[in-house]
Amino acid sequence: MTHPGDLFDLAYLHSMTGGDPDMRDTLLDLLREELPRERNTLLKAVDDEDVHAIFQASHSLKSTLAYTGNRQAMDINTRLESATREGRWGGEEQALVAELVRVIDQLVQALPALVQGVE
Numbered sequence: 001m002t003h004p005g006d007l008f009d010l011a012y013l014h015s016m017t018g019g020d021p022d023m024r025d026t027l028l029d030l031l032r033e034e035l036p037r038e039r040n041t042l043l044k045a046v047d048d049e050d051v052h053a054i055f056q057a058s059h060s061l062k063s064t065l066a067y068t069g070n071r072q073a074m075d076i077n078t079r080l081e082s083a084t085r086e087g088r089w090g091g092e093e094q095a096l097v098a099e100l101v102r103v104i105d106q107l108v109q110a111l112p113a114l115v116q117g118v119e
Contacts, residue, residue, distance in 0.1 A: 004110040007103075009069025013114075016067065025115065027067060032111050034064045039104045046097055054097075055084035061100075073103040 004010075017023040038061050045053035058081040065073045080096040083089075 004114045007068070007070055007107055007110045008114060009071075012069035013067075028111060028115050031064065031067060032108070032115070035104055035108050035111075038064055039101060039108075042097065043101065046094075049089070051084050051087055051089045054089065054093075055081060058084060068107055070103065070107060073100060073107065076100045076103065 013024065013027070017027055038057065042054065042057040042061065045057050058077055061077050062074075062081065065077055076096055076099050080093060080100060083093045083096070
């Protein structure tokens with residue numbers, strides 16, 4: 001498994017929570033709930049081939065991904081959001097979704113280690 005510090009910007013997480021362990025746990029719990037839910041919403045929109053719903057899912061992911069500090073996920077999502085805002089849906093956008101889902105899955109898998117305080 002990838003080290004959580006390679007996926008999450010731990011300095012950003014610390015600054016967002018002011019170093020408060022309870023606030024950190026609350027934020028991590030939120031991510032544990034939201035990342036899989038938003039991932040599934042995105043995949044449902046893709047299955048439905050609903051470009052507007054893909055855009056909405058990507059737009060919703062923007063704020064959730066920001067809390068992770070993961071630049072790769074944020075950059076991929078920004079490109080997906082921009083393309084689907086313009087109504088584009090083709091091979092390039094499908095590849096973006098696949099890569100974004102891969103990174104989100106890594107983030108979700110790393111969350112238990114962060115919750116346990118393994119950094």
